[in-house]
Amino acid sequence: MSRKPEEASCRLTIDGREIVVAADTPVIDAAERLGIMIPRFCYHPALGAVGACRMCAVKFLDGPVKGLQMSCMVGARDGMVVSTTNPEAVDFRRQVVEWLMANHPHDCPVCDEGGHCLLQDETISGGHALRRYRGPKRTYRDQDLGPFVAHEMNRCIHCYRCARFYQEVAGGRDYGVLSIARRTYFGRYEGGRLESPFAGNIIDLCPTGTLTDKPSRYRARRWDLERGPSVCLHCSLGCGLTVGARYREVMKLEARLNPEVNGHFICDRGRYGFGYESRPDRPRQPRVDGRETIAGAALAALAEGLKPFEAGKVAMVGGTRSNLETLAALLGLCRDQGWRPPVFFRDARLAGAAESAAAALSGDLVASLADVGRADVILVVCADPLAEAPMLALSLRRAARRGAAVLVLDHRPCDLPCEAERLTFAPQELAGCLSRLAHAALRGRKEAAAYLSSLPLPPDLLPETALALDTWGKRLAEARFPLVVCGTDQAEPTLPALAGGLARLLAGSHDQDRRAGFLPLLPGPNGLAAALAGGGDLEALLADIEDGRATALLVVESDLLSRTPEPERWLAALRKLKLLAVCDHLPSPLLEAAHVVLPSRTVFEAGGHFVNQEGRLQRAMPVFSPGLPMGRTLREGHPPRLFMSCAPGSEPRPAADWLKDLAGLLGAGGRAGDWADLAAAFPGLPGLAAGPAPENGRRCLPETAPGADAPSVAKTGSPDVPPDHLQVLLVERTFGTEELSCRAPLLAASAPEPWVDLAAADAGKAGLAHGAWLLVPLPGGPLRARLRVHQDMAPGLLLLPRDPRLLWQRLAGTGVLVELLRLHAITAEEEPAGEDTTLEAEP
Amino acid sequence: MSLWLAGLALLLVKIGLVLFVVLTGAAYLVLAERKLLARFQLRLGPNRAGPLGIWQPLADALKLLMKEDTVPAGADRPLFLAAPAMSAATAMLIFAVVPFGDSLTIAGRPVPLVVADVSVGLLFVLALSSIGVYGVVLGGWASNSSFSLLGAIRGGAQMISYELPLALSLAPVVMLAGSFSLVDIVSAQAGCPFIVKQPAAFLIFCVSALAESKRLPFDLPEAENELMAGYHTEYSGMRFGLYFVGEYVNMIALGCLVAVFFLGGWRGPLLPPFVWLMLKAALVPLVLIWVRATLPRLRFDQLMHSSWKVLTPLALANILVTGGLMAALG
Amino acid sequence: MLPEMVKLRRKGEELLEDGLGLLRPFATTLGMLFTRPITVQYPEEKRVLPARSRGRIILTRSPDGDERCVACFLCSAACPVSCISMEAATREDGRRYASWFRINFGRCIFCGLCEEACPTLAIQLTPDYEFSKATIMELVYEKPALLVDHGGKDPDYDFYRHAGVTEKGEKGSHVNEQEPVDVKRLLP
Ligand code: SF4
Ligand code: SF4
Numbered sequence A: 001m002s003r004k005p006e007e008a009s010c011r012l013t014i015d016g017r018e019i020v021v022a023a024d025t026p027v028i029d030a031a032e033r034l035g036i037m038i039p040r041f042c043y044h045p046a047l048g049a050v051g052a053c054r055m056c057a058v059k060f061l062d063g064p065v066k067g068l069q070m071s072c073m074v075g076a077r078d079g080m081v082v083s084t085t086n087p088e089a090v091d092f093r094r095q096v097v098e099w100l101m102a103n104h105p106h107d108c109p110v111c112d113e114g115g116h117c118l119l120q121d122e123t124i125s126g127g128h129a130l131r132r133y134r135g136p137k138r139t140y141r142d143q144d145l146g147p148f149v150a151h152e153m154n155r156c157i158h159c160y161r162c163a164r165f166y167q168e169v170a171g172g173r174d175y176g177v178l179s180i181a182r183r184t185y186f187g188r189y190e191g192g193r194l195e196s197p198f199a200g201n202i203i204d205l206c207p208t209g210t211l212t213d214k215p216s217r218y219r220a221r222r223w224d225l226e227r228g229p230s231v232c233l234h235c236s237l238g239c240g241l242t243v244g245a246r247y248r249e250v251m252k253l254e255a256r257l258n259p260e261v262n263g264h265f266i267c268d269r270g271r272y273g274f275g276y277e278s279r280p281d282r283p284r285q286p287r288v289d290g291r292e293t294i295a296g297a298a299l300a301a302l303a304e305g306l307k308p309f310e311a312g313k314v315a316m317v318g319g320t321r322s323n324l325e326t327l328a329a330l331l332g333l334c335r336d337q338g339w340r341p342p343v344f345f346r347d348a349r350l351a352g353a354a355e356s357a358a359a360a361l362s363g364d365l366v367a368s369l370a371d372v373g374r375a376d377v378i379l380v381v382c383a384d385p386l387a388e389a390p391m392l393a394l395s396l397r398r399a400a401r402r403g404a405a406v407l408v409l410d411h412r413p414c415d416l417p418c419e420a421e422r423l424t425f426a427p428q429e430l431a432g433c434l435s436r437l438a439h440a441a442l443r444g445r446k447e448a449a450a451y452l453s454s455l456p457l458p459p460d461l462l463p464e465t466a467l468a469l470d471t472w473g474k475r476l477a478e479a480r481f482p483l484v485v486c487g488t489d490q491a492e493p494t495l496p497a498l499a500g501g502l503a504r505l506l507a508g509s510h511d512q513d514r515r516a517g518f519l520p521l522l523p524g525p526n527g528l529a530a531a532l533a534g535g536g537d538l539e540a541l542l543a544d545i546e547d548g549r550a551t552a553l554l555v556v557e558s559d560l561l562s563r564t565p566e567p568e569r570w571l572a573a574l575r576k577l578k579l580l581a582v583c584d585h586l587p588s589p590l591l592e593a594a595h596v597v598l599p600s601r602t603v604f605e606a607g608g609h610f611v612n613q614e615g616r617l618q619r620a621m622p623v624f625s626p627g628l629p630m631g632r633t634l635r636e637g638h639p640p641r642l643f644m645s646c647a648p649g650s651e652p653r654p655a656a657d658w659l660k661d662l663a664g665l666l667g668a669g670g671r672a673g674d675w676a677d678l679a680a681a682f683p684g685l686p687g688l689a690a691g692p693a694p695e696n697g698r699r700c701l702p703e704t705a706p707g708a709d710a711p712s713v714a715k716t717g718s719p720d721v722p723p724d725h726l727q728v729l730l731v732e733r734t735f736g737t738e739e740l741s742c743r744a745p746l747l748a749a750s751a752p753e754p755w756v757d758l759a760a761a762d763a764g765k766a767g768l769a770h771g772a773w774l775l776v777p778l779p780g781g782p783l784r785a786r787l788r789v790h791q792d793m794a795p796g797l798l799l800l801p802r803d804p805r806l807l808w809q810r811l812a813g814t815g816v817l818v819e820l821l822r823l824h825a826i827t828a829e830e831e832p833a834g835e836d837t838t839l840e841a842e843p
Numbered sequence B: 001m002s003l004w005l006a007g008l009a010l011l012l013v014k015i016g017l018v019l020f021v022v023l024t025g026a027a028y029l030v031l032a033e034r035k036l037l038a039r040f041q042l043r044l045g046p047n048r049a050g051p052l053g054i055w056q057p058l059a060d061a062l063k064l065l066m067k068e069d070t071v072p073a074g075a076d077r078p079l080f081l082a083a084p085a086m087s088a089a090t091a092m093l094i095f096a097v098v099p100f101g102d103s104l105t106i107a108g109r110p111v112p113l114v115v116a117d118v119s120v121g122l123l124f125v126l127a128l129s130s131i132g133v134y135g136v137v138l139g140g141w142a143s144n145s146s147f148s149l150l151g152a153i154r155g156g157a158q159m160i161s162y163e164l165p166l167a168l169s170l171a172p173v174v175m176l177a178g179s180f181s182l183v184d185i186v187s188a189q190a191g192c193p194f195i196v197k198q199p200a201a202f203l204i205f206c207v208s209a210l211a212e213s214k215r216l217p218f219d220l221p222e223a224e225n226e227l228m229a230g231y232h233t234e235y236s237g238m239r240f241g242l243y244f245v246g247e248y249v250n251m252i253a254l255g256c257l258v259a260v261f262f263l264g265g266w267r268g269p270l271l272p273p274f275v276w277l278m279l280k281a282a283l284v285p286l287v288l289i290w291v292r293a294t295l296p297r298l299r300f301d302q303l304m305h306s307s308w309k310v311l312t313p314l315a316l317a318n319i320l321v322t323g324g325l326m327a328a329l330g
Numbered sequence C: 001m002l003p004e005m006v007k008l009r010r011k012g013e014e015l016l017e018d019g020l021g022l023l024r025p026f027a028t029t030l031g032m033l034f035t036r037p038i039t040v041q042y043p044e045e046k047r048v049l050p051a052r053s054r055g056r057i058i059l060t061r062s063p064d065g066d067e068r069c070v071a072c073f074l075c076s077a078a079c080p081v082s083c084i085s086m087e088a089a090t091r092e093d094g095r096r097y098a099s100w101f102r103i104n105f106g107r108c109i110f111c112g113l114c115e116e117a118c119p120t121l122a123i124q125l126t127p128d129y130e131f132s133k134a135t136i137m138e139l140v141y142e143k144p145a146l147l148v149d150h151g152g153k154d155p156d157y158d159f160y161r162h163a164g165v166t167e168k169g170e171k172g173s174h175v176n177e178q179e180p181v182d183v184k185r186l187l188p
């Protein structure tokens, strides 16, 4: 018998006020909705209740439950009458807090939690102002938990939040609770770095100073931070962040609750991917021909320099890490001046994949991260969640823990923190495999006929893999809420469209209330907006520069020289340019080559809007004004004793402002540059017209995609890989490869040593062992890296991370093949022969 | 012609002398007030500028002269600049009609020891005290500051309220002297000073005059702890100095008037007339300082109450009684 | 007596009382005029102020000679005029300290709230009030000028002997602490 929704809600009275909530909502939550904050330590909305701390005691005066009860453990029922202020409950809570404090060290002054410590708050609000217990206190030895988390076990109140998050939510195995009774200990069996890439969340979760942020340890109090809501820029998911800055430097980032996106948590790449804003080598002063100058002079020089060029020979490169305002200014500039359309993506394949993913998206189909947790069968195609969008992995785990099946179709050894079924194919076979799967899923569906006939032919498959694909298809077809995730970083241009088409047809296959979702992963935090804006790709642009078809280049917040596999070719091409202007806040070799350098602001200083992979418009607030961090302006050990109207190094301006002023100088007729212009620049995002983003963002995609019902999918050809050759694929890793975060000193210093991946079959053939140092002969010179050998990886591939610590740019081209047998193991000390290019060297 | 010139010269000499005496007197009255107040409060008072601080007034004047003269943004500039002068000038003008002694005979000609023996001298004094209100009200209004404006409003209300009992209290004096001229009033007290005949009028006059002078306990227009400095909050340097001087000149003038109206003016045995006048005139400022050291500030309603419900009826009754008695005694 | 008479008499008494109430203060103030002033002739004469008077601020040291201040920011948070600023840092031996510490005495109102807030008894106000300066910038005191080499009013207290952190001594070695728990013991 199905219950109607209204039966599922109940009415209860808390402190004399009535509230209607869904039945079984924890009473502590119901009270919070009334604005009554019942004290708590162990309860957390994302972790649920365990009743460990006894702090949330309230008195149930009437209803199905009576007496003193833990409000986190009791689900709401009709007719409950609850008092949070009943003397018995108040006294109980006061005693609990006194017990908890009995062993608590006298640490607050040197404890980084002080100032935002739940224990402090509950102690004071609980009325325990004076210590009565004077006996000796229990102590623990602390552990070194790696570079991010500081451990001070004396302060623990045994609420189990950390262990529950680490093991249940994040799927980590190396941290948890040890021992029993008064020896209960939260830590690892042995000290060492926390392995989970989500470990940083236990800092936010711990209600005491037991687990605190190590990078900002002993640096600032919460109340002194300039704090503001922001958005993470380290992948396309756009998780919510709270920035905390002090003295013109980001101190720490914390997760900001955004229920539809990241929930309460973020990954460590987002949490520790800051610090590029305060790098000593960050460009802060406008430069013309190598000489520092002031903003107006640099702009005038650029405008003057641009005048002699034919409009068609001026090219612009934009970055997907720029905010929407910058992208709009860039598009407007190119359109008004008649320049070539701006280029955002590194090659035609990525541009194609991003555009096809963007085209397949529509409001009725797109899935948010929260939707991932609600789905019951999830197909992940050509995506490595932990590397490309780490928080997706956490959502997959949430889904898996609710019983969803996670099906991964990829060529990489995707590591997931949850149970998943895997099939590995070479990247060029994925479309074919998906086609087989789609045939199985949509068999006999009339409306799918057009789609199915447009699919590429499946490759020759082993019978058991073919069978597995067919079963997956059937499971998707039968699922209550099937969801397709598709990456773009490695995908053939047609693959996202294909995956999106499958999702769309799955949605329409049953009765009305069945839904399906599509979640593409896009390159960069504003990848969707860039993909919708279209434009060429960098490879094509490179060819044009070489041929003299483009003679002036403006690069805005794109790190093309350190991100390209062909740096030498680019350098030569850049030398051919008559004018190169760069607007960026990251230090890069490109700045050295530029004629005009315009320093831009980081997201922490400029804020701005970003559209994530589900078309959600989100806003980052400017948190502090740019300037050299106080620590770098000290004289005789203290800040200079001066009155100044602005701090040194405060010249950077938002990139959008540079571009708007440039447009003004070029005579674009004084564009207002207001929100309406911005919205008009992205016709693919009609929701922009409704204005800037509200707190948790707003979806801006059109409700239905144009031509979405019959995705036309071009057939792809597979490259010929000669036998005994390996295709070298550039891949992302969780840490150390993403454009912004690899410039973050914290992550750069602590990211695990980079490695290359090889399938076990290939390694066996070449006689290479897991963990060996490998010398890879690349066209630009040899590369030395540690090898990891994987069983579950497509053979014929060598996965090379774009990690600046590796000389991966020696790849010197795309589609590079290396002979398997020319790989060989070396000793750790052996240096790779061949000249060192300075390009890869990162400070 | 030469007579006329000599008369003018004489007048100028008299004005100069009076101003000199009055201004010096005011300056040292300031010192006296600070010293006395200090002693009332167990302090020493200014004692650094010269022996016993006798150069303090000079130092203060120098300081005020050298301070920046600021005019607030949004102030009504001409009014703002003129108001302090109005306040000081009205106070000083009173001395024009105060007789400092009987007439001297210089070069065979009688020289009256008064700048101007106006036949309506008493009315002139009252008129001046009415004009004095403008100095306060316009200064406060022109400052474009809420504190100043509040001070000015209070000042206006207070001074207008107390003008009534002030004028009424003098009616019996005029009735007894049979003249408005201050010289005649002094002459009329040749036998017995009016304070003996008119004790009630004397009291009413003193209280009303105290209120007119806006000093404690009647200093509501500049009540520091409510209005910063009331109507002269925005004034600095010598313009503030003018208000300041005005207040102290006013105190001396008050002393002179009390002496003239009730204490027999310059009349007295042994000592020369001028000294007698000065002695009598000094009495009032000293008492005012004592009052300031003793009494707290009134509430505004108490202020109004005492004027309209106590002093004014009393003064009216006093006129009736005086008139009745005069009629009865012929 | 007639009730009216009683009333009248009471009225008269009241009036007399009021009149006296008005006059008595005059006698009091007059008396003061002939009392010896209490003024002290500074700077020729100087008063010795009590130890707890609130003048120039110092940063004191613990009995072992180490800086007491742990840069906890409580004083700067308590300061009503925000005249204390500092930056916290970690010393090589792990001790939390202020890498720079600045008090702008041009702004300080000597309220003593910083001293009350300080959990380590580091910041203390002293009776010294004679430190006016010719230029206002000289009133901005840096740490070397604030730090003294004694313990001020509380010479014996050492915060790190009471805290649980290991800056001074291993776990279990501070005042009133048990031996650290042996996590791997198997006994119940
Ligand atoms: S955890 Fe909280 S209560 Fe405990 S020492 Fe730290 S700030 Fe103080
Ligand atoms: S370490 Fe923190 S989160 Fe974990 S149990 Fe202790 S107090 Fe709770």
Ligand code: SF4
Residues within 6 Å of the ligand: C057, C075, C078, C079, C080, C081, C082, C083, C084, C103, C107, C108, C109, C110, C111, C112, C113, C114, C115
């Ligand atoms: S005495 Fe008061 S004003 Fe001065 S530093 Fe301390 S808290 Fe701030």
Ligand code: SF4
Residues within 6 Å of the ligand: A109, C068, C069, C070, C071, C072, C073, C074, C075, C076, C114, C117, C118, C119, C120, C121, C122, C123
């Ligand atoms: S309160 Fe005390 S310990 Fe904390 S920063 Fe101020 S002086 Fe240092």
Ligand code: FES
Residues within 6 Å of the ligand: A039, A040, A041, A042, A043, A049, A050, A051, A052, A053, A054, A055, A056, A057, A070, A071, A072, A073
């Ligand atoms: S919050 Fe309910 S027992 Fe901890």
